[in-house]
Amino acid sequence: MAAQSTIEQREPTAPARTPAPAARRRGSAGGGLLRFVQSTWRPAAVLAAIFVAWWAVTAADLVKPYLVPAPGTTLDVVLAQTGYFAHHTWITTYETILGFAIAIVVGVLSAVVMVYSPTVEKSLYPLLLFAQVIPKIAIAPLFIVWLGFGLTPKVVVAVLMAFFPIVISTVTGLKSIDPEMLQLSATMGAGPGQTFRKIRFPAALPHLFSGLKVAATMAVTGAVVGEFVGANEGLGYVILQANGNLDTPTLFAGLLIMSLLGVVLFVVVELLEYFVLPWHASRRTDAATTSL
Amino acid sequence: MTVGNTTTQRPADATATGAAVEIDQVAVRFRTKKKDVTALRDVSLRIEPGEFVSIVGASGCGKSTLLKLVSGLLRPSSGQVRLHGEDVRGPRRDIGYVFQRAALLEWRTARKNILLQAEMRRLPKAQVRQRVDELIAMTGLTGFEDAYPNELSGGMQQRVALCRALLHRPPVLLMDEPFGALDALTREQMNVELRRIWRETGTTVLLVTHSIAEAVYLANRVIVMTPRPGTVAEVIDVDLPVERDYGQTMSEPEFARATGRIRDLLGATTTAE
Numbered sequence: 001m002a003a004q005s006t007i008e009q010r011e012p013t014a015p016a017r018t019p020a021p022a023a024r025r026r027g028s029a030g031g032g033l034l035r036f037v038q039s040t041w042r043p044a045a046v047l048a049a050i051f052v053a054w055w056a057v058t059a060a061d062l063v064k065p066y067l068v069p070a071p072g073t074t075l076d077v078v079l080a081q082t083g084y085f086a087h088h089t090w091i092t093t094y095e096t097i098l099g100f101a102i103a104i105v106v107g108v109l110s111a112v113v114m115v116y117s118p119t120v121e122k123s124l125y126p127l128l129l130f131a132q133v134i135p136k137i138a139i140a141p142l143f144i145v146w147l148g149f150g151l152t153p154k155v156v157v158a159v160l161m162a163f164f165p166i167v168i169s170t171v172t173g174l175k176s177i178d179p180e181m182l183q184l185s186a187t188m189g190a191g192p193g194q195t196f197r198k199i200r201f202p203a204a205l206p207h208l209f210s211g212l213k214v215a216a217t218m219a220v221t222g223a224v225v226g227e228f229v230g231a232n233e234g235l236g237y238v239i240l241q242a243n244g245n246l247d248t249p250t251l252f253a254g255l256l257i258m259s260l261l262g263v264v265l266f267v268v269v270e271l272l273e274y275f276v277l278p279w280h281a282s283r284r285t286d287a288a289t290t291s292l
Numbered sequence: 293m294t295v296g297n298t299t300t301q302r303p304a305d306a307t308a309t310g311a312a313v314e315i316d317q318v319a320v321r322f323r324t325k326k327k328d329v330t331a332l333r334d335v336s337l338r339i340e341p342g343e344f345v346s347i348v349g350a351s352g353c354g355k356s357t358l359l360k361l362v363s364g365l366l367r368p369s370s371g372q373v374r375l376h377g378e379d380v381r382g383p384r385r386d387i388g389y390v391f392q393r394a395a396l397l398e399w400r401t402a403r404k405n406i407l408l409q410a411e412m413r414r415l416p417k418a419q420v421r422q423r424v425d426e427l428i429a430m431t432g433l434t435g436f437e438d439a440y441p442n443e444l445s446g447g448m449q450q451r452v453a454l455c456r457a458l459l460h461r462p463p464v465l466l467m468d469e470p471f472g473a474l475d476a477l478t479r480e481q482m483n484v485e486l487r488r489i490w491r492e493t494g495t496t497v498l499l500v501t502h503s504i505a506e507a508v509y510l511a512n513r514v515i516v517m518t519p520r521p522g523t524v525a526e527v528i529d530v531d532l533p534v535e536r537d538y539g540q541t542m543s544e545p546e547f548a549r550a551t552g553r554i555r556d557l558l559g560a561t562t563t564a565e
Binding site for chain 1: 360363365383384385387388389391393395397398399408409411412413440442
């Protein structure tokens with residue numbers, strides 16, 4: 001429908017699709033809130049339905065409260081000990097963000113080196129793959145032995161988890177540059193640094209961001225795995241403790257906060273992408289209308 | 293940086309030979325996994341400053357390879373390529389290059405895409421701004437400066453690419469099937485505009501094309517190439533007036549003669565298929 005009307009409006013001789021692109025961009029920015037609501041109400045509804053189902057199951061006494069606590073009970077546990085939960089959430093958040101940040105720096109840098117040096121790529125790839133396939137839960141105890149009970153082993157596990165998707169996506173992004181673009185750059189007398197900054201890196205950003213979104217959720221998992229193996233604080237510790245005491249409300253609270261942490265980090269990355277890549281194909285109004 | 297010069301005002305070009313482009317006994321061989329491929333063999337050409345030369349030939353005959361040689365993006369396996377009397381040994385900056393696809397950066401507006409050329413060359417901003425305005429007016433992009441590539445039609449995108457290629461007033465402009473992806477009508481419009489732009493700038497142009505009409509309408513000389521391994525089959529002088537009205541040119545006997553001759557050559561060399 002929309003496509004049809006634009007064709008009718010177009011003058012037969014006018015070569016361009018949109019006579020006022022500036023106005024269109026402004027318009028799409030103003031409709032941002034509306035589109036946010038349009039795109040979020042469905043998942044929000046599904047989430048609400050799950051909570052209602054959870055509440056209904058517990059309210060109808062279908063399962064024993066010590067197996068599945070009611071949503072209200074879980075919330076009460078959190079409200080009764082806000083300080084306790086805030087502290088442990090903060091610890092896990094800190095480990096996650098630190099691990100994620102280090103993974104971004106190390107991941108992007110190694111991707112760049114690998115793209116520019118085939119020798120490094122060939123030598124590093126097996127190692128990279130090895131680091132990815134080895135179960136983190138299995139090597140986490142080793143990190144505790146090596147690095148102690150503190151923050152470091154958790155951050156290391158988080159880095160290990162988050163690093164791989166970042167490297168792979170950045171390598172793919174940097175390699176998928178149109179070779180003509182690089183030739184063009186050469187005829188402009190651009191050095192490798194200029195070509196990288198102005199052409200290659202920005203072109204790789206859409207790939208990089210999809211890697212970052214995966215990595216953000218992996219970082220949370222990494223931090224919690226680290227805590228499971230040996231810790232005296234953090235959400236992983238909270239869950240282990242609650243499990244040991246058969247304290248399912250605290251266990252559920254810990255799980256929910258942990259999931260929320262992953263979701264928040266994911267949304268932050270997505271928001272960042274929204275502002276960094278306003279030009280990307282996924283953001284075009286045509287694409288938005290077809291997805292509705 | 294002298295922004296005001298054109299080919300006619302470049303005495304430096306007149307070193308040794310005076311030709312804008314010289315290709316001397318050039319051959320290009322590629323080695324693939326299965327076999328060695330000869331893309332070009334025994335190509336010799338001489339293009340004078342300010343000339344408009346079209347190159348036509350069957351697909352895969354090495355037309356684009358020829359442009360890559362002139363720009364220094366590719367080195368010949370044997371023979372020599374000279375630009376303004378200088379041996380080409382690596383990518384040259386004193387050329388403008390237009391590809392079949394506009395090759396625009398999606399995240400930059402039309403104006404910013406044109407300015408990429410200036411940024412890479414570190415040209416002074418004040419001078420460049422005026423030059424960009426000039427080019428935008430010359431190519432009919434006025435009103436679309438702030439549009440992003442995805443908001444522009446194919447023809448408009450190619451205009452942006454042309455502006456980008458002309459920004460630094462290159463003495464030689466290399467065009468690799470620049471209008472190949474456009475519809476027939478837009479293509480004719482672009483032909484007329486390119487002819488006008490060429491006359492306004494005085495740049496030497498090498499145009500690779502699949503369209504015989506386009507080749508003849510635009511050029512002073514048309515180089516017809518043989519299929520792979522490509523070499524020059526014949527060079528056809530186009531004896532048409534400098535002032536070329538599109539419709540009128542099409543009905544000139546000289547236009548019919550030139551296109552007919554090219555068609556014969558290309559037909560004769562492809563009947564083997």
